[in-house]
Amino acid sequence: MKRFVGFIKKEFYHIFRDKRSLFILFGMPIAQILLFGFAITNEINNVDIAILDHSKNVNSTEVINKISSSKYFSINKFLEMESEIESIFKKGKVKAVLIFEQNFGSNLIKEKKATVQVVTDATDPNTANTVSNYVNGILQQYQKQQNKSIDPGFQVLPETKMMYNSELKSVYMFVPGVMTIILMLVSAMMTSISITREKEQGTMEILLVSPLKPVQVILGKVFPYIFLSIINALIIIVLSIFIFKMPVQGSLLLLGLESILFIVSALGLGILISTISETQQTAMMISLMGLMLPVILLSGFIFPIASMPYPLQMISNIIPAKWFIIIVKGIMLKGVGIQFLWKESLILLFMTVFFIVVSIKKYKIRLE
């Protein structure tokens, strides 16, 4: 036990003496959460659009006023001719152009039907989609207002309610994702680097020719990073609660325990990486490429798993981050307890045990 404590003490010396890594360790979560929270968002706000109004009558002006008064759009330019559309898109100044037909007003009154053409810049398909949806919404609203006096016969009115995130804040989606990425990165990359550093510096040679058991070395490496990762997790949760008003509907204790479980599984992965890489650089590359990309792309953090091709859906199942994101969203947003999350937790637990057992088995008791 004394040996183990001595080993951990040594690990903390390494961590606290390496000021740059320490800065990354604690600076990164803060920077990432702020970045994702403020800058990177799926919502649209003040999207620049242009208007080409051929009719220029009361009705079209009403619609234009409605659009420009919404917070989603701001009108960048009024066009005069069709030919201008192409050039304004090419300049990249606007995301959409609204074209009112020649007799918009009279058609609306006489034929009870008039068209507005919505041309969007689909180089960014998500934004284009959202823009056209929002325009549709505004037009429908206008229509409903105009038709108030008339009896429409019958009508189906959709009444939507956005559960768990009624304001559709994208930060609610990013916090669990960022938390997952950071815990994964800190835990897996840092441990794998710290073990390979011993190999690279030759100190592993001395550690091997000592009575330290493989379990002691591995646990000694893991323990300090569990501690640091928990602090990181706390920072992220506190930031998201106080800065982004992210609710934690479920139990904080459960969230903490699940986080620790995920941290340990990431640490297990880190040790596994260190057993197959000889240098710090390889360990870092494997951690970044082999862990970061799947975590970002396949965990359901950014791209919904259900819309992925079937083979990728299968692959996403073996990514611990996927299960952790489900758990975090469940606890923070839905407020569910372990009775709904036991399956995901069990999968994570199983993965963790697997990683640790394999890495202890793979730990080399000799050089070669």
Add this chain to the structure above:
Amino acid sequence: MSISVSHISKSYKKVKALENISFDVKPGELFGLIGPDGAGKTTLFRILTTLMLADDGIAKVDNFDVITDYKNIRNCVGYMPGKFSLYQDLTVEENLNFFATIFGTTIEENYDLIKEIYIQIEPFKTRRAGNLSGGMKQKLALCCALIHKPTVLFLDEPTTGVDPVSRKEFWEMLKRLQHKGITILVSTPYMDEASMCDRIALIQEGKILEIDKPELIVKKHLKDIYNIRANDMFLLIQSLKSYKNHYSIYPFGEFVHYTDKNKDFNSTELKKYLETKKLTNIIIEKTTVTIEDAFMELAK
């Protein structure tokens, strides 16, 4: 026997690092492995310290087999690898403390063993190990290897890259440790250090050329060796090589070490011959045989 090696062989893919190596080291002996870089010294150390498995043969340290009893060996030996392998970001004292703890002991417990060495680096005990000079690093590494009072000490090229004064001090320390009953196996590429060992093994290209006491190895080399000097070193060597009676010629500092085929070597005859080759300032004198001469002879 403290260390017994019998018929050890080891190859790396195509290269044969060790070929049928056998020797014994008695308890309390200071045994030297002398050989140039790439002779297989480090590989042998790694096999004996249980870091590597030999392809063939049996090796025992303190009567423990290096394969089956590796755990026992790791408890009782001290190992100082050729490359400086301490934590550079830890201070002198922290390094020493760390190695004491992982071997389940304390600095105080075995202080008398390391005292003489540690006193020299103690003024720098709060300095990071990475900022020490070469000689200091070696002293610290030796302290760390000694802190658990090992029965056998393995030192892989401990004086490589260390200044001559520190080298001399280092060997004096080894002698003192030997008197405290520690068996020491040390390797070095410096032939002049060989005479400090009780016995040495000359090793080259994975094979042992000779094992004996340094003075006996020198004695076995029966031929007389002559120091020859002249104004033009290159021409001298060329001329000697074409001399009919030459046996061996090695440049040795400012001299050429020369041995003759005949027992009754006549230096005036050689001098005359060299003068015909337009060499001047010729000096020919008999010299004492060194380990290096013996090595060159054996490696021939």
